[in-house]
Amino acid sequence: MGAQRMDRQMETRPPALAEAVVRALVPPSSREHVLGDLHERFTSTRQYLLDALAALPFVVGSRIRRTTHPIGFVFTVVFLWFAVFYGPSQKSWLTASIPSVAGALAFVFRDAYRTIKPRYVREAAFDAAAFALAAALSQGLVALIAPDLILSVPALTVGLPLGSLVLFLVRVQMPGGVAPARMPGEMSLDELRTKVRAYEASLRRGLYAELGAAFLVMAGFTAFALIVPTWPQKIGCALAALGAAFVAWFMERRAGIVPIPDDLDFSRLSAAYRSDIERRARLLRRSLWWYILPIILGPAVLAFAPALAGGALSLGAVATFLGMVVFCAVIRALHRLVARKSDELAAQIAALKEKPC
Amino acid sequence: MTAVLRCGGNAYGVTIHAAVEELSSSEKVALGAVYATLDRLEDKGLVTSWLSDPTPERGGRSKRHYRLESNGERALRESALAARRICDALEHEWGPNAWTGKWKPARPR
Numbered sequence: 001m002g003a004q005r006m007d008r009q010m011e012t013r014p015p016a017l018a019e020a021v022v023r024a025l026v027p028p029s030s031r032e033h034v035l036g037d038l039h040e041r042f043t044s045t046r047q048y049l050l051d052a053l054a055a056l057p058f059v060v061g062s063r064i065r066r067t068t069h070p071i072g073f074v075f076t077v078v079f080l081w082f083a084v085f086y087g088p089s090q091k092s093w094l095t096a097s098i099p100s101v102a103g104a105l106a107f108v109f110r111d112a113y114r115t116i117k118p119r120y121v122r123e124a125a126f127d128a129a130a131f132a133l134a135a136a137l138s139q140g141l142v143a144l145i146a147p148d149l150i151l152s153v154p155a156l157t158v159g160l161p162l163g164s165l166v167l168f169l170v171r172v173q174m175p176g177g178v179a180p181a182r183m184p185g186e187m188s189l190d191e192l193r194t195k196v197r198a199y200e201a202s203l204r205r206g207l208y209a210e211l212g213a214a215f216l217v218m219a220g221f222t223a224f225a226l227i228v229p230t231w232p233q234k235i236g237c238a239l240a241a242l243g244a245a246f247v248a249w250f251m252e253r254r255a256g257i258v259p260i261p262d263d264l265d266f267s268r269l270s271a272a273y274r275s276d277i278e279r280r281a282r283l284l285r286r287s288l289w290w291y292i293l294p295i296i297l298g299p300a301v302l303a304f305a306p307a308l309a310g311g312a313l314s315l316g317a318v319a320t321f322l323g324m325v326v327f328c329a330v331i332r333a334l335h336r337l338v339a340r341k342s343d344e345l346a347a348q349i350a351a352l353k354e355k356p357c
Numbered sequence: 358m359t360a361v362l363r364c365g366g367n368a369y370g371v372t373i374h375a376a377v378e379e380l381s382s383s384e385k386v387a388l389g390a391v392y393a394t395l396d397r398l399e400d401k402g403l404v405t406s407w408l409s410d411p412t413p414e415r416g417g418r419s420k421r422h423y424r425l426e427s428n429g430e431r432a433l434r435e436s437a438l439a440a441r442r443i444c445d446a447l448e449h450e451w452g453p454n455a456w457t458g459k460w461k462p463a464r465p466r
């Protein structure tokens with residue numbers, strides 16, 4: 001007994017199990033130094049665990065603050081609630097809210113705990129799978145606690161897979177978990193070239209994702225146009241398909257990638273990089289007419305289709321339209337935010353100096 | 358930022374936390390709060406950080422070292438000047454007993 005107590009007093013490192021648990025809970029980006037600091041402060045297992053428990057909320061919270069933007073979070077929740085779960089005829093707003101919040105929270109924690117890897121398509125597929133899993137788990141819990149709040153069959157069989165697909169495309173375009181990094185004050189020509197190539201690759205991914213999404217919307221609404229019975233609905237579907245086609249055409253034409261040549265010197269390369277960023281920021285500021293209006297027009301006609309076909313204007317149609325307006329306002333806010341960040345990046349590039357060899 | 362400056366070349370989580378506790382004297386500060394604050398300062402470009410080589414006394418893990426940037430020094434100087442102005446104003450209002458704890462508000466006439 002005495003020897004055991006002595007051993008316990010002399011322990012100089014945390015127990016492997018405690019360390020493994022803390023390691024699993026700390027986000028990978030902070031793991032190395034946080035575990036090292038906790039190890040250095042170690043005096044007893046109890047103190048180690050209390051220290052870790054006190055530090056964890058701050059470490060995770062700080063990581064979430066760095067990787068999740070409030071507007072992006074609101075956008076995800078609004079999109080999931082409105083387009084994925086509430087659209088396919090729910091009994092109440094709460095029914096759609098539970099899986100929407102669960103799915104968005106899955107994104108938040110996945111972003112906080114991910115390690116950045118250049119396998120964007122695979123990571124985006126994992127993101128979509130995490131969302132689908134969280135939504136399904138929330139439905140399992142709801143089935144146990146309040147069966148009245150389970151999603152309708154169309155929402156589960158059509159909304160959830162389609163929503164996962166759209167989120168996959170969004171994530172290919174905008175990978176999550178990337179903390180904002182400031183440009184260093186000095187860079188060598190090779191470092192700048194690498195940066196420019198990475199920038200072009202991310203633009204290319206974004207463009208392909210937008211074109212893929214536009215193609216899916218066009219195909220889907222063209223198929224719906226053949227199925228729906230009334231003329232206003234057919235017109236709404238056609239306008240939605242045309243809107244998606246216009247956005248795809250405009251993006252390919254005006255926001256297409258013009259590769260920056262490799263053989264430029266430092267000042268010319270940084271000027272070309274900055275000018276491309278500024279051009280895209282200007283395009284995003286004007287997204288109301290080339291992105292938002294074309295994509296909202298068809299769905300707006302569809303929302304009011306029963307009234308246009310001679311029926312009464314229902315409260316549901318007005319609410320759906322207002323929901324679309326909110327959704328578009330969030331997209332617009334997101335575009336303006338990206339434009340502002342682009343301006344900041346352009347200003348940092350303007351102040352960039354060449355690192356002496 | 359004062360704690361980072363005070364730790365000099367040895368500014369990392371544990372030493373910065375110790376310096377913050379020393380500076381705050383009566384308040385106990387959570388280690389996690391120090392990490393969160395350092396992250397914010399880094400995002401604002403006031404401090405920079407880098408990982409050192411792993412050391413055996415930390416279980417073979419690296420330290421994240423922090424250094425105050427020129428922007429950080431400027432911000433620290435400005436906030437210290439603001440604090441000094443507040444101190445001067447208080448001494449002007451409360452007189453020489455401002456820091457002894459014996460100050461009592463004057464009765465309204």
